[in-house]
Amino acid sequence: MPKDTFFNLPEEKRQKIIDAAIDEFGQRSFYDARITAVVEAAGIAKGSFYQYFEDKMDLFKYIVGLIAEKKMAYLNKNMMLRMEDYSFFQLLRELFLSGFRFAKENPRLVLIGLQLLNNPELFYQVIGAQQDLAVQFYEKLLEKGMADGDLDPKIDVKIAARILTGMTYSLADLIYEDGVVDLDDMEIVDHMLYIVENGLKKRPDARDRGGCPDGIAGA
Amino acid sequence: MPKDTFFNLPEEKRQKIIDAAIDEFGQRSFYDARITAVVEAAGIAKGSFYQYFEDKMDLFKYIVGLIAEKKMAYLNKNMMLRMEDYSFFQLLRELFLSGFRFAKENPRLVLIGLQLLNNPELFYQVIGAQQDLAVQFYEKLLEKGMADGDLDPKIDVKIAARILTGMTYSLADLIYEDGVVDLDDMEIVDHMLYIVENGLKKRPDARDRGGCPDGIAGA
Amino acid sequence: MPKDTFFNLPEEKRQKIIDAAIDEFGQRSFYDARITAVVEAAGIAKGSFYQYFEDKMDLFKYIVGLIAEKKMAYLNKNMMLRMEDYSFFQLLRELFLSGFRFAKENPRLVLIGLQLLNNPELFYQVIGAQQDLAVQFYEKLLEKGMADGDLDPKIDVKIAARILTGMTYSLADLIYEDGVVDLDDMEIVDHMLYIVENGLKKRPDARDRGGCPDGIAGA
């Protein structure tokens, strides 16, 4: 956690430091990122930095926290507060859309997040022992969908949660490559969801597919 | 490329260096990885390292090449050579299975590969200008499946390719967390494929879903 | 250019660094000189050096600049500002004398300067594209002397400028070998000038020497 001195700073200065840190962590890996660059961009003295933060990791954790917070803000709050009023697929669509919008508008922040995902050691230090929150959230959502009878009961919830989480990241990747997909935002999300929905939803005539997934195992 | 001197080394010594390098690159990012640590772990003099490799990047490229080579070896060669004899979903299953086995047996190597994926600049230096091969490969496979009439024609191939690539990585993630899923290998793959297959396959009565994905857009 | 931090240093410390640098560059070529030796002699931390200077070249350029500055200070300023009031040979004598005094009192500095002269590549990096200033200056001076009628018109100005420049360096050489010449400073200069003056000056009866230099060519 940043020290009190940091939070006592005038809003403007604090923001400058945050921006500088995001810039640096967005361009270089945690280990490669330089406090020197941050303080220069923020226009503060090197010594001051250590009066606001314990060390480099302290700053990184703080920034990662901010990112998570900001990402949450992209969610439709009303919807999230009344989750029980929406169907599984409605909620899923909102999650994808908000993730997409966040990534589109904050590509630098996504990069920082991705860095964490693929560096378990770093992840452990920053996020601690807790499981990946996104996976947990999707698991909960899937359980609800299952309970509501929206989902194919043959699906393994844990695995489906992984797939959905992975798709969130795939979504992010699509941002970084201009022109790969020439649909507009909502369409991209809809195409993804079209596949997912078919993959997950309960269908009345599930019987015609036999004891899947075991049936597939024979292929 | 490593220098000739490296390939002239006794097998055992060469392997020790490779192991040391994999250890280091598996634990730290490319930029953070230390030649010093590699030579110490390998039990060679620092100067010797530079008689085997041009520099740190040279070593890294070599290791990445080894990984790609090893990963290829997990594929069922007969199947890949006669791709036209198999259905889309049969091929997909083989790809997932081989990816899964590789990840299961070489978790350290997967980590190094993942590092590349999320560092475009590094990726460019190591792999060169070529696009992500996995995505390209899945695109080709999907086009074939589409031509064979195995797939739902409403699917966007590029987006589906992303999803499948993403799932490959999700699969890898499952390795790192013991006990998250308590199914055995083939079952995990089958559960994933069950979802994917439902998501992608052509179904006779597609009409009952209306002009999806646009139909979904109204949700 | 050294960084501000260097100029903010207490005079004494700054001088210690300069002295250490001069010592090192005086004893070893630029490429061979060791920052390590400089910081040790100056009694500062290695890191500190890089807070004062960009790199080794930065330090070297600075030292060379100091030398040029110091050398200028040996010139009789009044005389240089009113060059038109003096004859060619009076000016030449002042130049030699100042060069001699500088070399006598700063033998280490002369060494560093000489190093530049015989390393065109280094010279180019440090001094830039400009021609050897000394040669240019002597050319100007000779042209003036020619215009004033002080010099033998048969002389080739460019070649004479080279000779004079070379003599400046010869003068410097005499410093390094104690006792080679047992005259005092002014006498050494006067003996040199005696030869030069006879060599260059216009003489009324130049006719009796025939079409020299071609006449000499027959010798």
Next chain:
Amino acid sequence: MPKDTFFNLPEEKRQKIIDAAIDEFGQRSFYDARITAVVEAAGIAKGSFYQYFEDKMDLFKYIVGLIAEKKMAYLNKNMMLRMEDYSFFQLLRELFLSGFRFAKENPRLVLIGLQLLNNPELFYQVIGAQQDLAVQFYEKLLEKGMADGDLDPKIDVKIAARILTGMTYSLADLIYEDGVVDLDDMEIVDHMLYIVENGLKKRPDARDRGGCPDGIAGA
């Protein structure tokens, strides 16, 4: 001195090593020159080098010796063997001409020589305590000229020897800058000699110049 093994080498191989060494020492200072580069260019093994030479310095000394030898070869031998049959100025002209030709045809070798001149420490190690041979030679020559009555008796022999040596180097400098002087070789030498001759030669009416050099001292 190189070891016997070196002299037992086939002529061709020996020459290749010499060429490689000259190339390297011509491009980089002694300290900066790399044995590695020499052995590569010569196509021999690193270990072999140390069977031919004691160390880097041993090679350097040998090369410098070769250069001196080669330079001597440019002198007109007949003339040098019968020095007493020629006048001071005839001999001087031959020396300049041979120096000029040598420099013109072996610019790389001159560079190596110049390196020595401006690094007293290196000079001492390579040439030993002996004085600069060129200066000594010019001193002898001047003494002879003086005895023969060719030279102005007011001249200081030691100083004149320096000037002449310096001019030899100036001559070398002129080689490196194409187009600075647009005369052909002999003309350049003649112009230099014209100045020198006027500067040094005895003139019948020396009286009209008063007690020079002291006369100049009043300027």
Next chain:
DNA sequence: GATGAATGAGGTTTCATTCAT
């Protein structure tokens, strides 16, 4: 005698962090 791999000291440079002002 020839080879070339092995060695390790030593060089420049970077940067997080401390500390005196």
Next chain:
DNA sequence: AATGAATGAAACCTCATTCAT
């Protein structure tokens, strides 16, 4: 609270020289 100079560990890399084959 703010500053920024000082520090020194540690990184990459080069190269003369040795030594086993």
